[in-house]
Amino acid sequence: xxxKNTHRLADNRYRLSQDEIEIVLNHRVGxxxxxxxxxxxxxxxxxxxxxxxxxxxxxxxxxLCDIHLGYHDISALQxxxxxxxxxxxxxxxxxxxxxxxxxxxxxxxxxxxxEFTMELxxxxxxLDNLKVTFPKASIFFKIGNHENRLEDYILNxxxxxxxxxNWNDLLGLKAKNVELVPSNTLIDCHGTxxxxxxxxxxxxxxxxxxxxxxxxxxxxxxxxxxxxxxxxEKVVGTNDYIRADVIGTLSKLQRRxxxxxxxxxxxAIIEDDGTMRNMRINDGKVVTI
Numbered sequence: 045x046x047x048k049n050t051h052r053l054a055d056n057r058y059r060l061s062q063d064e065i066e067i068v069l070n071h072r073v074g075x076x077x078x079x080x081x082x083x084x085x086x087x088x089x090x091x092x093x094x095x096x097x098x099x100x101x102x103x104x105x106x107x108l109c110d111i112h113l114g115y116h117d118i119s120a121l122q123x124x125x126x127x128x129x130x131x132x133x134x135x136x137x138x139x140x141x142x143x144x145x146x147x148x149x150x151x152x153x154x155x156x157x158x159e160f161t162m163e164l165x166x167x168x169x170x171l172d173n174l175k176v177t178f179p180k181a182s183i184f185f186k187i188g189n190h191e192n193r194l195e196d197y198i199l200n201x202x203x204x205x206x207x208x209x210n211w212n213d214l215l216g217l218k219a220k221n222v223e224l225v226p227s228n229t230l231i232d233c234h235g236t237x238x239x240x241x242x243x244x245x246x247x248x249x250x251x252x253x254x255x256x257x258x259x260x261x262x263x264x265x266x267x268x269x270x271x272x273x274x275x276x277e278k279v280v281g282t283n284d285y286i287r288a289d290v291i292g293t294l295s296k297l298q299r300r301x302x303x304x305x306x307x308x309x310x311x312a313i314i315e316d317d318g319t320m321r322n323m324r325i326n327d328g329k330v331v332t333i
Contacts, residue, residue, distance in 0.1 A: 098237075099225055102134075103316060105238075106136045106313050107265065108124060109293060110188075111141070111142045112144040112293070114143075114162060115146075115295050123325050125177065136174065136182070137184045139291070140187060140240025140267060141191070144295075145160060148194060168215055171185075171217075171220050175221070184224075185223065187211065187225065212224055230243065234314060234315075235318050236263040237265070238314075241266035241268025241290075244259060246259060246266070248271070253274050254288070257287070263318075263320075265290070265320065267290070267292075269290050271308055272322060274287065274333050275287065289312060289320055289333075292310020292323075294310075310324040
């Protein structure tokens with residue numbers, strides 16, 4: 045006797061009826077449903093826009109990162125400034141953490157830590173002398189995560205001074221003709237984005253520039269990590285390349301919170317044509333990476 049096809053009978057149990065098929069099709073192709081916006085949604089106001097616009101600059105640009113005045117390395121700073129004098133740069137970007145502001149931080153303080161008032165004096169003097177040394181250069185003071193400590197401290201301890209105490213006034217930036225670049229505003233210089241680094245949140249690791257390139261997917265440079273590292277990648281289907289650079293520091297390489305770090309001294313220059321020169325300082329000599 046021929047055996048019944050029990051498998052086919054079982055399949056029939058799970059077949060959709062014609063009505064069910066029409067429901068599925070209407071759900072898939074019901075584009076007309078999206079043409080009608082409920083009135084309450086039309087009247088609902090848009091949310092706050094927190095995007096920061098790019099600040100575009102042109103011309104040969106020097107990038108000095110992580111000076112941490114008060115904890116700066118005078119030898120490295122001298123090498124960098126002496127080098128830039130010969131380069132005739134049009135712009136100087138102080139790319140975040142120019143001031144350390146340790147006494148405003150949440151970290152443990154010691155009696156011999158540099159006072160914030162002393163850091164302010166050092167910063168004013170540094171900016172004044174930078175203007176004298178580079179009278180034709182435009183200077184940009186980028187807010188880094190250490191400068192952000194001022195706003196955090198005020199909000200946590202003296203909110204009434206929120207709109208009174210600011211970097212423009214404390215350092216006299218406007219009087220010095222130094223432009224302040226806000227914390228989350230990136231600078232576009234000939235197609236390369238300049239970030240301090242806290243904005244893009246890239247961890248150090250072994251290959252920080254590779255991580256930066258993967259995250260940004262465009263030409264970009266940053267400080268923040270106190271290390272010099274470069275990554276280059278070819279754009280698929282073209283003869284173009286994109287590049288990411290992590291720039292070294294001009295501060296002391298050993299600090300109490302990181303006595304055995306892999307930090308190195310360095311700075312960078314972006315040429316008029318957009319070419320990046322990421323430089324490391326070794327024993328008083330400048331080495332291009």
